[in-house]
Amino acid sequence: MARILVIEDDPHIQRLIKVYLEMEGFEVVQADDGEEALNQMYSQVIDLVILDIMLPYKDGFTICEEIRRSFSIPILMVTAKGERADKVKGFQVGTDDYLVKPFDPVELVMRVKALLRRYQIAFSETISIGEIQLNKREQTVTVAGKSxxxxxxxFQLLFKLVSYPGKTFTRAQLIEQIWGMDYEGDERTVDVHIKRLRQRFKPWADQFMIVTVRGLGYRLEVKK
Incomplete structure (x- = not known):
């Protein structure tokens, strides 16, 4: 059973989220602010965080950054701040998904389930998309028995995108995670590598595509 931490200072929304998640079999723990949330995370195993932005003492952006420094778990921001700039900032500080209030609690549950599935995939040594298999240890691609x-x-860029299908990565995030924090080149190197990957895998465009998210970066979408 996955344990979900809900960081939300509105008791009514806390209760709504708790009820719907528990109906689906999740264990829910709650926190009203960032300090309480981090205490919860260091005292027990948390599998996913649902995080509001408008919180006392520290806002959700700051808390998200603090979580990302120590934990590799999915984060879903649920907030009334629906402006594009807020969404961009949310992805820049490390959220995996973003849901604007007022929200459909059934949609929230579905997003939680999708994020948990993504992270299970993310820790695999091999990942498949249709006929294509990526082997992280061997750094190889296999299609129809040919590697x-x-x-x-x-390879690292493709494996990162495939590991989190549907997740938007900013160019800065990809530079940091693939090239490293000490990389001194231009972020446009990401665009060059994405273009090469699109060209290489054009014959399998019916199975997945790398989508440009204007003003943000890229995400991989699996076609069914």
Whole structure:
């Protein structure tokens, strides 16, 4: 059973989220502010965080950054701040998904389930998309029994995107996670590598596509 931490200072919304998640079999723990939330996370195993932005003492953006420094778990921001700039900032500080209030609690549950599925995939050594299999240890791509290698950065970039289908990564996040924090080149190197990947996997465009998210970065979408 997954344990979900809800960081929300509105008791009515806390109760609504708790009821719907518990109906689906999740264990729910709650926190009213960032300090209480971090205490909860260090004292027990948390599998996913639902995080409001408008909180006392520290806002949700700051809390998200603090969580990301120590934990690799899915984060879903649920907030009344629906402006595009707020969404961009949310993804920049590390949220995996963003839901604007007022929200449908059934949709929230579905997003929670989708995020948990993504993270189970993310920790695998091998990932498949239709006929295509990526082997992280061997750094190889296999299709219909034939294997080949990609340049290291291209493979790492593709594996990152495939590991989190539907998640939007900013260019800055991809630079930091693939090239490293000490990388001094231009963020446009991400665009170059994405273009190469699109060209290489054009024959399998019916199985997945790398989508440009204007003003943000990229996400991978699996076609069914």
């Amino acid at each position: 080949w290698s990609l340049p290291q950065k291209e």
